[in-house]
Amino acid sequence: MAKLEQYREYIQNLLTKYGSYKPSEEDVEIQLIFDTARDHYQILEIGWDGYDRIYNCAIHYRYQK
Numbered sequence: 001m002a003k004l005e006q007y008r009e010y011i012q013n014l015l016t017k018y019g020s021y022k023p024s025e026e027d028v029e030i031q032l033i034f035d036t037a038r039d040h041y042q043i044l045e046i047g048w049d050g051y052d053r054i055y056n057c058a059i060h061y062r063y064q065k
Helices: 002-019
Strands: 029-035 040-049 052-062
Touching: 002 029, 002 040, 002 052
Parallel strands: none
Antiparallel strands: 029 040, 040 052
C-alpha cells in the first residue's frame, strides 16, 4: 500500500509541474483534477481562443489495479 501512495504522489507532482506552465492563449485556464479514491488524474485546458471554445484533456492517467 505504501508503494501505491508513493505512485500517487509522483503522478500528482508531475502533473502539478506540467500544469504550472502557462498556455499560449491568454483566456485559457489549466485545471488539475486528482481523484485519489478512484486513481484518476487529469489536466484540462479550458477557455477561449477568440470565438473558439477550448476544452482539451491534455493528460489523463488512470491507475488500474
